Amino acid sequence: MTREQKRLTAPKTGHQSWMSWGPYLSERQWGTVREDYTRSGDAWNSITHDMSRHYAYRWGEDGIGGLCDEHARVCLSVALWNGRDDILKERLFGLSNPEGNHGEDVKEVYYYLDATPTHSYGKMLYKYPQSKFPYNELVDHNRGLGKDQREYEIEDTGAFDENRYFDVVIEHAKAAPDDIYVKITAINRGPDTAPICVMPQAWFRNTWSSGEDISAELYELDEKSALLDHQDMGDMIWHCPSAQELIYCDNETDRELLNTGMNKSNYPKNSFHKYVVEGKLNAVNVEKRGTKVGAPHFLQLAPGESKTVYVRLYSKQLRYTTTPEEVFEQRVEEADEFYADVQEGVPAGQHNIIQRQSLAGLLWSKQYYYYNVAEWLDGDAKHPAPPEERLLGRNNIWRHLVNEDVISMPDKWEYPWYAAWDLAFHCVPLALVDPTFAKKQLALMLSAKYMHPSGQIPAYEWHLSDVNPPVHAWGVRRVYQMEQRRNKGIGDLEFLEEAFHKLLINFTWWVNQKDADGNNIFQGGFLGLDNIGVFDRSAELPTGGKLSQADGTAWMAFYCLQMMQIAIELALHNPVYEKSAMKFFDHFISIAKAMTQMGGEGLWDEEDGFFYDVLNLPDGRNIPLKLKSMVGLIPLYAVEVIDSETLLQLPRLNKHMHWYMEENPEAKEIIPSFEVPGQGQRRLFSLVGPDKLARILEQLLSPDTFLSDFGIRALSKEYEAKPFCFSLDPQNICEHMVRYQPGESDSDMFGGNSNWRGPVWFPVNYLLFESLQRFAYYLGEDFRVEHPKGSGVQMNLDQVANDLAERLVSLFVANDKGERPVYEKGSVFNSEGFSENILFYEYFHGDNGRGIGASHQTGWTGLVAKLIQSLHAPLQ
Numbered sequence: 018m019t020r021e022q023k024r025l026t027a028p029k030t031g032h033q034s035w036m037s038w039g040p041y042l043s044e045r046q047w048g049t050v051r052e053d054y055t056r057s058g059d060a061w062n063s064i065t066h067d068m069s070r071h072y073a074y075r076w077g078e079d080g081i082g083g084l085c086d087e088h089a090r091v092c093l094s095v096a097l098w099n100g101r102d103d104i105l106k107e108r109l110f111g112l113s114n115p116e117g118n119h120g121e122d123v124k125e126v127y128y129y130l131d132a133t134p135t136h137s138y139g140k141m142l143y144k145y146p147q148s149k150f151p152y153n154e155l156v157d158h159n160r161g162l163g164k165d166q167r168e169y170e171i172e173d174t175g176a177f178d179e180n181r182y183f184d185v186v187i188e189h190a191k192a193a194p195d196d197i198y199v200k201i202t203a204i205n206r207g208p209d210t211a212p213i214c215v216m217p218q219a220w221f222r223n224t225w226s227s228g229e230d231i232s233a234e235l236y237e238l239d240e241k242s243a244l245l246d247h248q249d250m251g252d253m254i255w256h257c258p259s260a261q262e263l264i265y266c267d268n269e270t271d272r273e274l275l276n277t278g279m280n281k282s283n284y285p286k287n288s289f290h291k292y293v294v295e296g297k298l299n300a301v302n303v304e305k306r307g308t309k310v311g312a313p314h315f316l317q318l319a320p321g322e323s324k325t326v327y328v329r330l331y332s333k334q335l336r337y338t339t340t341p342e343e344v345f346e347q348r349v350e351e352a353d354e355f356y357a358d359v360q361e362g363v364p365a366g367q368h369n370i371i372q373r374q375s376l377a378g379l380l381w382s383k384q385y386y387y388y389n390v391a392e393w394l395d396g397d398a399k400h401p402a403p404p405e406e407r408l409l410g411r412n413n414i415w416r417h418l419v420n421e422d423v424i425s426m427p428d429k430w431e432y433p434w435y436a437a438w439d440l441a442f443h444c445v446p447l448a449l450v451d452p453t454f455a456k457k458q459l460a461l462m463l464s465a466k467y468m469h470p471s472g473q474i475p476a477y478e479w480h481l482s483d484v485n486p487p488v489h490a491w492g493v494r495r496v497y498q499m500e501q502r503r504n505k506g507i508g509d510l511e512f513l514e515e516a517f518h519k520l521l522i523n524f525t526w527w528v529n530q531k532d533a534d535g536n537n538i539f540q541g542g543f544l545g546l547d548n549i550g551v552f553d554r555s556a557e558l559p560t561g562g563k564l565s566q567a568d569g570t571a572w573m574a575f576y577c578l579q580m581m582q583i584a585i586e587l588a589l590h591n592p593v594y595e596k597s598a599m600k601f602f603d604h605f606i607s608i609a610k611a612m613t614q615m616g617g618e619g620l621w622d623e624e625d626g627f628f629y630d631v632l633n634l635p636d637g638r639n640i641p642l643k644l645k646s647m648v649g650l651i652p653l654y655a656v657e658v659i660d661s662e663t664l665l666q667l668p669r670l671n672k673h674m675h676w677y678m679e680e681n682p683e684a685k686e687i688i689p690s691f692e693v694p695g696q697g698q699r700r701l702f703s704l705v706g707p708d709k710l711a712r713i714l715e716q717l718l719s720p721d722t723f724l725s726d727f728g729i730r731a732l733s734k735e736y737e738a739k740p741f742c743f744s745l746d747p748q749n750i751c752e753h754m755v756r757y758q759p760g761e762s763d764s765d766m767f768g769g770n771s772n773w774r775g776p777v778w779f780p781v782n783y784l785l786f787e788s789l790q791r792f793a794y795y796l797g798e799d800f801r802v803e804h805p806k807g808s809g810v811q812m813n814l815d816q817v818a819n820d821l822a823e824r825l826v827s828l829f830v831a832n833d834k835g836e837r838p839v840y841e842k843g844s845v846f847n848s849e850g851f852s853e854n855i856l857f858y859e860y861f862h863g864d865n866g867r868g869i870g871a872s873h874q875t876g877w878t879g880l881v882a883k884l885i886q887s888l889h890a891p892l893q
Contacts, residue, residue, distance in 0.1 A: 021355035024135045025451060035194050036423075036454075039136035041385040042083025042092055044109050044429040048121070050411065050478040051076035051388050051434075054396075056404040058411055060479075061113040061121075070104060071271040071287045073223040075397075076387045079108045079433075081127075082141050082187030084197065087423050089222045089385040090233075090250055093330060095187055095201055096311065098293050100212040101149040105290040107218075109430055110152060118162035119761045120770020123430040123872060124155045124171045128854040131373070132380035133355055134451035136191070138348035141381060142854060143185045146176035147211045164763040172845040180850065181207040183318070185215070190341075190348040195253075196331040198341045203325075205318035206850060213316050214293055217328040219255045220309035221247060223268045226281075227397040236306035237263055243310045244333070252333035259326055260312040264292055264301040268308045282307075359450055362890030371829045372885040374855050378875025379447055379882075384426045386435060388478060390418045415481045419466045425458055427876035428859070434478045437462055438485035438545050441492030442780045442877035445499070449882060452500040456512050459493050463519035472526030483555070484542045486572045487527060490520050490579035491784075497586075510590060517583050517597075524576060531573075533563060537604075537611035538620070541569030548766040549731060549773035550630065551642050551743050551753045559753075560745060561635045567620045567628040568648040570612050574655035574704055577605035581702075582657055588667055595670045602674060602702075605655075609687045609704050612652070626712030628652045644741045644755055645733040647773065647781055650717060652704045653788045658795045661698035696797035703792070710792060711802060717785075718817065719806040727838060727866040728777040728825045729785055732757055734863070737775075759863030770870065775863040780877045782825055786884065789818035822884045828866045829855050829881065838866035857881070 018026075024035045046052060047069035053060035064072055069079070078085070080094025096107045111123035126144040133139070151174040158169040176182070184204040191197050203213050221233040232248040241260045245253040257263070266288035272278040274287070284302045289311050291300035314326050327341045356373050363369050390412055396403045407413070424435045425443040432439075440462065444455040461467055462474050469475070476483035493516040501508030531539045540563050543555040552558055554566075581601035588594035612628075613619045620628050622641060628649040629641040664671040678684055678691045685692055690701040705713065716722045722733040734757050742751035755774060762772030793800075793814035801811040804820065812820070828839045831852060839858065840846035842865075846856070857878040859870030 019355045019358050020351045021133050021135060021137060022358070024137060025453065033194050035135035035137060035191070036087070037194055038084060038086050038191070038197055039383055039423070040082075040084055040132070040139055040189075040381045041087060041089060041383055041423050042085045042094060043077050043079045043384050043426075043433045044081070044083075044123075045111070045431075045433045046074045046077045046079040047072075048113050049076075049433060051393065054403050054407075056406050058407065061115055065113065066108075066110060068275065069108065070290060071274050071285065073226060073268050073270045073286055075223075075227060076393075077385060078220075078222050081107070081109060081143060082201075084136075084189055084199070085222075085385060086250065087385065088249075088421070089387070090224070090247055091219065091245060091253065091330075092222060093197075093199060093217070093219050093328075095185070095199075096214075096216040096218055096289065096293075097143075097145055097185065098214040098216075099145060099147055099150075099183070100214070101147075102294070103149070103152070105216075105293050106145070106150070107289075110150070110155075111430060112156060112159055114768050114770065116156055117159055117168065117770070118164060118166060119168055120768045121431055122168060122770070126171065126177075126851075127873075128856065129374070129378040129381040129873070129875065130854065131352060132377040133348075133352050134380060134454065136189070136380070138188070138190050138345075138352045139377075139381065140186065140188045143187065144177070144851075145183045145185055145213070146171075147181040147183065147205075147207055148176060151176055164761070164765070164769060167761065177845050179208060181209075181211075183211070183213055184850075188345065190345045192331075192339050192344045193335070196335055196339075197329065198344050199328045199330075200341060200345060201326045201328075202323055203316065203318060204323040205320055208320055210317055210319045213318060214313055215316060215324075215326050216289070216293065216311045216313045217257060217326060218289070218309065218311035219243070219245065219330065220268050221245075223308070226269075226399060228399045233308060234306060235265070235308060235310050237265070241312075245330075253330055254333055255310060255328065255330050257312040257326070257328045259314065261314070262312075263305070264289065264311050264313065265305055265307040266301055266309050363885060364889065367830050368826065368885045368889065371826065371855060372882045375857055375875060375879050375882040376446065376450055378857055378873060379425065379443060379879045380450070382426045382429055382873070382875055383423050384429050384433060386420055386422060386424045386426075388418065388420045388434075390481075391416045412478070412481045415469065415475065417465075417470065418475060418481065422461055424461065425876065428871040428873045430873065431859075431871035432477075432874075432876075436477045436485075436876075437474050438476075438488050439780075439876050441488040442783070442880055444492050445495050446879040446882040448496045448499045449886060452496060452503070455496045456500075456509065459489060459496065459516065460512070462489060463516060463523070468519065468523065469526075471530075472522040472524075473530075474523055484531070485545045486541075486568075487523065487576045488572075489523070490516075490576055490583065493517075493520070494579055494583055494586075508586075510587070513583060514587055517580070517587060520580060520583075524580060527573060527576070531569065537570070537573075537608045538565045539569035539573050540564055540566055541572065543767075544568055544572065546647065546731075546773045547771040548762060548764045549646050549648060551644060551741070551755055553766055558632070560632060562633045565620060565631040565633055565639075566648070567612075567630050568651040570608060570620060571628070571652040571655055571704060574605055574608045574612065574652070577601045577608060578655055578657040578702055581605065582659075585659070585663065585667065585670070588670065589663070592667075592669070595667050598667070598670050599673045602670075603677065605702065606677065606681070606684050606687060609655075610683065612704060613687070614683075621709070626709070627716065642743060644743075645716065645722065645735070647729075647731045647778075650713070650723070650729070650785065651781070653710075653713065654784045656701070656703040656705075656788050656791045658695070658791050659700045659702070661694070661700070664700065690795070695795035699795050701792075701795040707796060707800060714802050714817075715806060718802065718804045721806075724805055725777060725863050725866075726824060727828050727861055727863075728779075728782045728821065730757075730759070730775055730863040731773040731778055731781070732775045732863075734759075734775070757863075759865075760867070760869055772860070772869070776869060777825070777861040777863055777866075779825065779860075779880050782821065783877075783880045783884065786818050786821050786825075786887075789814045789821065793818065819888060822888055826881055826884055826888070828861055828868075829857075839868040841867050
């Protein structure tokens, strides 16, 4: 075991846990549902970026390069000022959803470069312009753009012209679980000497204003040290050896400035801004005490010059026996040692770098998340009651939900709240470095504090009742398998068994809530695919009736097979689970029959060789919506292969399967492998047999439809020249149009910051990759298809799967000029000083691979790390 792996397995109790401190500080607390106490529920305008400088948050904190303990009681971050900005930069700037022409969007440049899973070491890079930061220009320019126009970014303002910026490298290293060093290095990349104020800071999250009886104060020990006295944390010392002085204020709202009442403190939250930017020396507490402390360093840096500021936070009981240089040198060495083990089999070079930085982004994207819905609805004792409207508004049926955990976020600025279906995908690459954390994340979503008593898994804070694809059984099983392989066949059966019982409740919710007629055809709603359909699938249909969904039904078939396989794994150790496997086998067959044969029509179109949604109108007509999209590809996910040896170990299940097939001859068309076993006498369970599979692959692998150079598009490219039109009008007037859009959406649906009408999305591509592998395992070398279509090249399905993986990974691979497809051609991001670092976006342009959406979506785009592992070390 490496030294980092030993820390991962060390006891995890209290302050002595290596996991008790980490980069758990959010990057945006403003503009969240939790902080919204308005009558209208307008979270974006309740607390804005500008207001956040003056407002003490209720449910969390935010900062740049931040660290905090696992309950965010004590927070550390870096504040900066370039001598020209109007404000002290204490948090990252971005547009709110109403301000952006494509929704919310961070307008800063920063990268997560390295991290270990215990957060013994971490490194990030922030690029800070030397000119006045263009806050107003970014807001005003974007506000004037239409949905059909590209976003206006910070690099478009000229902020990085002539390299007039600072690289601010923020690193942290732990000498012990409660002994933390932070290293801040500012480097002048510009041609002239330039000023910068670098101010490390520490503060207490304001828990006292909500009524919590807590004692928390910090005060000066000497001009370089402050004592942090918190009743839950014990006494800690915050020490900055290079400090000329320490300044103090309180983490309190400036009510007078916000016109909300009298100030509780003479030195509210914005006092550091007044001191540093406005030069008001009396703005900070002359008594050298408060709930927030900073150490301003006013530096002048010549071209190419760098200066470093260290700060240390440690328990008062510790002795000062180590130097920061020694600690950082050792932790960097240990990080390299750890990743050498994790990446065994991944050759040195670009894939190695991409994988390590992707994993770093996942680890940096952990966040302390606090949301007690009952308290949020009812309000706090020390504050006026919230408006009555909220009691019948957002999330009012989720009173049981109490979330206070460190959770993997999709993006700590754009999505600083968990998204349940995203999280299942996060856990797969996270399991490469920390399977224990991955398992705990999945268990959280299934716990009583999260899952609704009805069995529904909460979606996200904007609407906890939204319905996401049921991917958690897959996530549980994949994380279990990865750890089992890593441990040479030994898996965490307790985790698997507990998750299985919780998933049974969720599966029952799906069957009861989303199968309106009880005929095994499902109507899940938008299912996370936002604007992919002809209609807004989260709303009432404009035509009336209901939508029988190819993707919703396929997801449930997929769910059945995952549960069947989990039950089989458990049955190999406890025969009682054989009956559960039988139940899910039967249910899968029922869904498969309904999907392919429903009323003689089904969701499969024999003429087109594709699956479609079917519109069930009130007058009894069933109209296929013949739109070729990811909706019709998701049925490929419902595929599993069982080895004959496994069935021989489960005689009751084996007997039941054969009995079922004899009693239901039509099922043999769905599971033909019982008549003709595949390679090695394996059994195939799938919504499509080899014939249907071949027909779908003709379209999947065509550059004219789904196949791009960078993965599988969410919508067929054929709709670029000839958009899809749907109408019930006798005159055949096009009432609903869907056009191929490889980049940003032109729709306001779901806030206008998501698009499933053409781009490449990692989660659905990754599941296609796995599905092709499973088909290959059954069909073997002899089953070949033309790939790409029109090339004349025949490949087996393993080769097709690997080619898909290579296309997805190639998004981040630099050419001989250092340019990466993920960055727009000619962009500053493809220039020296920028292109060495990688951003993992939310989704990608369907034609050129440009990154779109959240720019630090190392959540499900972090699956690139698992794809790289599959290409180079497939047995791990």
